[in-house]
Amino acid sequence: MDYAGRISKLASKLDDEGILAALITAPENIHYLTGAPFVRGSAGKLLLVWKEGHATLILTELDYEEAKDSVAGGLELIKTNLFERPLERLRSILPSSSKVGYEEGAMSAAMNDRIGANYVLVPLGGAIEKMREIKDKEEISMIEKAQSINDQAFEKALANFREGMTELEIAAELEYMIRRYGGEAYAFETIVASGPRGVYPHGMPSNRRPSGGESVVIDFGAKYGGYCSDMTRTVFFGEPKPELRKMYEAVRDAQEAAIEEVSIGVTGKELDDVARRVIGDHGYGKYFVHGLGHGVGIDIHEAPTVSASNPNPLSPGNVITIEPGVYVPGVGGVRIEDLLVVTEGGRRNLTKFSREIVVV
Amino acid sequence: MDYAGRISKLASKLDDEGILAALITAPENIHYLTGAPFVRGSAGKLLLVWKEGHATLILTELDYEEAKDSVAGGLELIKTNLFERPLERLRSILPSSSKVGYEEGAMSAAMNDRIGANYVLVPLGGAIEKMREIKDKEEISMIEKAQSINDQAFEKALANFREGMTELEIAAELEYMIRRYGGEAYAFETIVASGPRGVYPHGMPSNRRPSGGESVVIDFGAKYGGYCSDMTRTVFFGEPKPELRKMYEAVRDAQEAAIEEVSIGVTGKELDDVARRVIGDHGYGKYFVHGLGHGVGIDIHEAPTVSASNPNPLSPGNVITIEPGVYVPGVGGVRIEDLLVVTEGGRRNLTKFSREIVVV
Numbered sequence: 001m002d003y004a005g006r007i008s009k010l011a012s013k014l015d016d017e018g019i020l021a022a023l024i025t026a027p028e029n030i031h032y033l034t035g036a037p038f039v040r041g042s043a044g045k046l047l048l049v050w051k052e053g054h055a056t057l058i059l060t061e062l063d064y065e066e067a068k069d070s071v072a073g074g075l076e077l078i079k080t081n082l083f084e085r086p087l088e089r090l091r092s093i094l095p096s097s098s099k100v101g102y103e104e105g106a107m108s109a110a111m112n113d114r115i116g117a118n119y120v121l122v123p124l125g126g127a128i129e130k131m132r133e134i135k136d137k138e139e140i141s142m143i144e145k146a147q148s149i150n151d152q153a154f155e156k157a158l159a160n161f162r163e164g165m166t167e168l169e170i171a172a173e174l175e176y177m178i179r180r181y182g183g184e185a186y187a188f189e190t191i192v193a194s195g196p197r198g199v200y201p202h203g204m205p206s207n208r209r210p211s212g213g214e215s216v217v218i219d220f221g222a223k224y225g226g227y228c229s230d231m232t233r234t235v236f237f238g239e240p241k242p243e244l245r246k247m248y249e250a251v252r253d254a255q256e257a258a259i260e261e262v263s264i265g266v267t268g269k270e271l272d273d274v275a276r277r278v279i280g281d282h283g284y285g286k287y288f289v290h291g292l293g294h295g296v297g298i299d300i301h302e303a304p305t306v307s308a309s310n311p312n313p314l315s316p317g318n319v320i321t322i323e324p325g326v327y328v329p330g331v332g333g334v335r336i337e338d339l340l341v342v343t344e345g346g347r348r349n350l351t352k353f354s355r356e357i358v359v360v
Numbered sequence: 361m362d363y364a365g366r367i368s369k370l371a372s373k374l375d376d377e378g379i380l381a382a383l384i385t386a387p388e389n390i391h392y393l394t395g396a397p398f399v400r401g402s403a404g405k406l407l408l409v410w411k412e413g414h415a416t417l418i419l420t421e422l423d424y425e426e427a428k429d430s431v432a433g434g435l436e437l438i439k440t441n442l443f444e445r446p447l448e449r450l451r452s453i454l455p456s457s458s459k460v461g462y463e464e465g466a467m468s469a470a471m472n473d474r475i476g477a478n479y480v481l482v483p484l485g486g487a488i489e490k491m492r493e494i495k496d497k498e499e500i501s502m503i504e505k506a507q508s509i510n511d512q513a514f515e516k517a518l519a520n521f522r523e524g525m526t527e528l529e530i531a532a533e534l535e536y537m538i539r540r541y542g543g544e545a546y547a548f549e550t551i552v553a554s555g556p557r558g559v560y561p562h563g564m565p566s567n568r569r570p571s572g573g574e575s576v577v578i579d580f581g582a583k584y585g586g587y588c589s590d591m592t593r594t595v596f597f598g599e600p601k602p603e604l605r606k607m608y609e610a611v612r613d614a615q616e617a618a619i620e621e622v623s624i625g626v627t628g629k630e631l632d633d634v635a636r637r638v639i640g641d642h643g644y645g646k647y648f649v650h651g652l653g654h655g656v657g658i659d660i661h662e663a664p665t666v667s668a669s670n671p672n673p674l675s676p677g678n679v680i681t682i683e684p685g686v687y688v689p690g691v692g693g694v695r696i697e698d699l700l701v702v703t704e705g706g707r708r709n710l711t712k713f714s715r716e717i718v719v720v
Contacts, residue, residue, distance in 0.1 A: 037562070037564070039548065039564075060650075062649050063562070065559045065560060066559075066561075082649070082651070082667075082668060083669075104469045104470035105468050105469075106468065107468065107469045108465050108466065109464045109469050109471075109483075110483070111469075112469035123470070168540070168542060168543075171539050172535075172539030176532050176535070179528050179529070179565075180529065180532055182567070184564050184565065185549045186549075188399065188400070189399055189400055190545075199425045200426035202397070202399045204397070205544065289421035289422050289424075290442070307442075309443075327425070
């Protein structure tokens, strides 16, 4: 990955604004800029990117060996000892009263208060998130591989789905295959929501056993090379009831219509409008209770969002999901999600699995 | 769960301090106070706990159905629509200029700036985290169940471990069993780190195939009823080399010595000292590069910490890990971790799996 290029791009922005260094606290952004691994929810690493174009990573002994073996050359590593926090070490290397960029969305109010006492803090305004919106070839190939793990795992797992299984057992089969095909982690907590639970868009798998034509929303993702994938299919355990079939067709038509429109220059809002109109025409408008999609990369949810709140045009290298859904209380849920790259030619769909109705 | 009791405990604290309402932003704390589910990394829900003792949860349409079916009675639910953020709705129900408690560690600097313009913000100082340190019977039974899933899953998976398997395949077997025994999610990303990778305390599983007596550190956890468990065992693929056996004995002796000392009144620092002394006596002091343990509950890492930085005595109802580790570059890693409840009588070890050396 082009860590040096990323660091120098950020550094030149700092230089323009007279900022001595940017203090990076979001683990995902530290990973993006250096290759340093992180575990979800991890804290404790601090990255300084200096306006001159070099960078310093302050980390604990616990993380040192893995970081040392993972980061690109040229990065300075400072290892704190067990009785010292990275934040304390910061003071000894960053002159007080200097102008320091900070991540206002990733730094807690408490840390902000503490650091603000010593430095002139300047918000970075999502500068790194902005860079991350446009994926380069190497990043896209990681996401593509992560999505191919999803496709293969789903196909294999589906062959093992049987009426009488619980949602937990469905998750077990699927996740087993994700690991077997090389998923180094799950991109997020697998969702399996059947029957009336299908109206929980984030429903965790339970002991419920779908049957009698109920829908089962299965939303899952693998990580590969530090990058996420994201895919949803809704399958039926038994021949679907007419209402569920109508919902499925509404969602599938909406997804296909929106995917057709993905191209450079179209906005997130416009895509969301397309899908919402189709679902509305099918009579399910009020049951489409979330945005159409989101960007995917190191984070499972990152910019650009594909919803009414995004008036900005898409660019080549954006990687986004298109995932309309319909959730009717008492009936169930249907969601179908593909993962796409925005390209010069329009789009490339990384999801290969069919969106035809599948009956287990 | 005693949601009403928790809300009223927090409310009376607010009343004492002349705070109109506490604005709760940490999803784990919202779950603790209301039962509302959350997915890891989720955002968007806001909880107001009013000094009079009632509470209001503002959430999106997306989360509404599941929250409605999950929360305890008496909680007011406010559903925002697709084009409105919970934060915008806040203003219409919380009188401006009022004194509002906030979570300084869980609120971003950006949100703090926005809200601080309208209210007099008072830091809550970790009040809810403090409440969460002491688990009640119902919470302990969830954690105990989550740990029994770990024990059973590990025993079953171990029977399927074979030389020639990759770290990813080891994770696949284990996670499959966690699901089969009822794990509703993984408490964190499973760690499988073999051979020289064993020196990465957070090493994600890779394509590496342990063999020739190498150690394999396996650190994993299930969630049940919203509560986490946490367990580590180090197994050997082939008869362990003498150096690794010595490391294993150092860690096991340290863990047993520390567990013996767990009781009401002992501090996190004292326990850490006990383990560190034993490992030091075995000659591996400089390779024990992390604290001895941490609290476990709704979060995988919560208070109280069991390390040099905790001078406070343990209390009945604390749930903690004891997990010394030794990581020798070029040789490998060893870590053994049990999960304990602090009781009137001293401790109860929730981890049943043996800590004798296991050779695959």
